[in-house]
Amino acid sequence: MIPFSMYFDMLTNAFEALTWGTKILSKYNQAYTESYFDAIRECQKQAAEYKNFEVFDNLRCMLPSEELYEEWLKNTDTKLNDLLKSEEFSSLLSNYVESNLEFRKLLKAQGYPIQYFEDIYEFITNNWNSYYTRRKDKVVSEFRISYKKDNTRLMHFIGDDKSPVIEGKNPLLIIYAPINQFHIMYINPVRSVVKSLLSHGIDVYLLDWGYPTSKYNELSLFDYIAYVRDAVQSIQNQTSISKSVNMLGDKMNMDENQMNLEIANTKNFLTYKTSPENSSSDRIDQNSKYSKKISILGYCWGGIIALCYASLNNNSIRNLTLLAVPVDSSKDQTILSTWAKNLDTDKIIDEFGHLNGQVLDIGFIMRNPVRYTVDKYLTMIKKYNDTEFMDNFRSVEGWLYNTPNIPGKLFKDIVNECYKNNSLVKNSIGLNHEVINLHKIDVPIQTIVAENDDLVSSASTMEIENYVSSSTKKMIKFKGGHVGLCISGSAHSQLWPEVADWILAN
Structure with missing residues (x-):
């Protein structure tokens, strides 16, 4: 029977992981919210330059217009770039990762078939990857x-x-x-x-x-x-x-005069007397x-x-x-x-054996979740009738989320x-x-x-x-x-x- 203390440790680690995850989400929410109001202020500032349309433009800036959306997304890039590289965020992310690793260790220690499910997942992904490779190879x-x-x-x-x-x-x-x-x-x-x-x-x-x-x-x-x-x-x-095959082909295509010249050159080479300054290694053709x-x-x-x-x-x-x-x-x-510099990646590898x-994929998306998920699909909808764009989009999407271990x-x-x-x-x-x-x-x-x-x-x-x-x-x-x-x-x-x-x- 599993001791009560083990269950308590599991609940504690699960709660810690949830807490760190919630704090990370709150940082993203804060960045997105601040970026939105910054975008509104920027839009109002631009509207103030056109006094005759000031009221109209100020109202427009409160709506999710395309201009406001683009300004907001640009602001989030800047704000998230600063946030995600800060020591505070690196610490939050490190704590979140370590609490999840500890939770996984406790599950394994209590006999839960974690490795079994991971083996099944690996089997499924390997078969999918083999299918994807064969399809792309064509x-x-x-x-x-x-x-x-x-x-x-x-x-x-x-x-x-x-x-x-x-x-x-x-x-x-x-x-x-x-x-x-x-x-x-x-x-x-x-x-x-x-x-x-x-x-x-x-x-x-x-x-x-x-x-x-x-x-x-x-x-x-x-x-x-x-x-x-x-x-x-x-x-x-x-x-x-x-090269040997190509040279043989060239010789077979020689006319009689070329062949005679080649034979003469060969005879000269065979009768050539070597000397220290003309050793075989020195006479190797540069090509x-x-x-x-x-x-x-x-x-x-x-x-x-x-x-x-x-x-x-x-x-x-x-x-x-x-x-x-x-x-x-x-x-x-x-x-x-x-x-990569701040996280203890060794702990991840020691626990899983690989990355x-x-x-x-999640790490790439976390740089700006809205831009790398929602925004690109909005762009896809706008250009749905552009055949070349859609061909590229489908190809890149298939490649992007086919990341190997x-x-x-x-x-x-x-x-x-x-x-x-x-x-x-x-x-x-x-x-x-x-x-x-x-x-x-x-x-x-x-x-x-x-x-x-x-x-x-x-x-x-x-x-x-x-x-x-x-x-x-x-x-x-x-x-x-x-x-x-x-x-x-x-x-x-x-x-x-x-x-x-x-x-x-x-």
């Missing part, structure tokens, strides 16, 4: 799986008739963030980063992390770097084969050495993995492109970064090392007897920041230029948001052609 460009290990697969995209892609030439590996799914890189055929790169003659590979289950909770940052190393090796092997190197593009947390890999394997990289990557956490002043993808060890490594300790720029991340040192990176580097990014501060990303040894550096500032880098019309008409040209030129 939408993206044709591809083949070049390498697969555990839950990870290396996708090799095949260009269409309009794409001047030659396999083995200009290979690029995209390392996507383990926070979400790669489909944002190919949200639809019209707005596709992959398709844009293919159209410029880049041979595109992408590392898909899949949907890690509880089986993979112990995967660490080191393991993810190992996946990248395996993927790069696979690309290099395939590139060598493709041959170059072909062993590949370009890498890292997006968000995928960029952190790319930087760690580049630090340890600089010689295998031709050039490096970083897309909205959190580099210097001291410069990252976003809401989610603040929470649930739906928890991340993050393995606990990986989450700890990135949050503790990169956010809490800022170890990436301090060159103090130790991985299996190896130390990540950004100064070892000397390849050409291209950095892309979104000026309106509310997930990764642009200042944090731009700091990378102060820590690498690269002589060739390029900075692109894009007027848009974190996701807009991949899906906005201006990104595909202006940004990605410029990015592709740089990759090919360096």
Whole structure:
């Protein structure tokens, strides 16, 4: 029989969780209410400038007009940005999380089948995710799986008739963030980063992390770097084969004079007497050495993995492109970064073994619940007859709430090392007897920041230029948001052609 004290502890923790949750809600309500009255005052101030219509406009400002709504929503962004990054709110959120964790521990201690229900939930979500992946795979460009290990697969995209892609030439590996799914890189055929790169003659590979289950909770940052190393090796092997096939094809197409010239050159090579200054290693063609190197593009947390890999394997990289990557956490002043630094995330991982993808979804929404729930659906209603908008909206919504779990060890490594300790720029991340040192990176580097990014501060990303040894550096500032880098019309008409040209030129 369960002691009465255990029930009392359960009720106490449940009441504490409810209390902290209520206090958090009251903070949101206060911010929304104050923002509304600020919007009214702003509207009245503007109306006072038109004295002939003062009465009419003052009355209008008391109504939920579209102008008032937009002003109110803009004010909530500002007010919530300050509130959610405050120490007071971080403390409330921390207490709320810890009281829920303690309540869960008590339920488990009393024999409630918490893990059983979580296993059922994981089984259902895994099946849904498998269905979603198969459905989305039919939408993206044709591809083949070049390498697969555990839950990870290396996708090799095949260009269409309009794409001047030659396999083995200009290979690029995209390392996507383990926070979400790669489909944002190919949200639809019209707005596709992959398709844009293919159209410029880049041979595109992408590392898909899949949907890690509880089986993979112990995967660490080191393991993810190992996946990248395996993927790069696979690309290099395939590139060598493709080049050999292309060279054979070229030789078969030679006319008789070309063939005779080739035979003569071969004879000269065979009778060539080597000397110390003309050793075999020195005579290797530069293009041959170059072909062993590949370009890498890292997006968000995928960029952190790319930087760690580049630090340890600089010689295998031709050039490096970083897309909205959190580099210097001291410069990252976003809401989610603040929470990552202040919350005891280790307790969450120790209890669950991983970070649930739906928890991340809730965190994204909490930045401004009205804007990221109600407002976007109001916009959808207004543009319901816009076919292109609706296609993009459905695609983005499907991607947005299909967030995979993050393995606990990986989450700890990135949050503790990169956010809490800022170890990436301090060159103090130790991985299996190896130390990540950004100064070892000397390849050409291209950095892309979104000026309106509310997930990764642009200042944090731009700091990378102060820590690498690269002589060739390029900075692109894009007027848009974190996701807009991949899906906005201006990104595909202006940004990605410029990015592709740089990759090919360096």
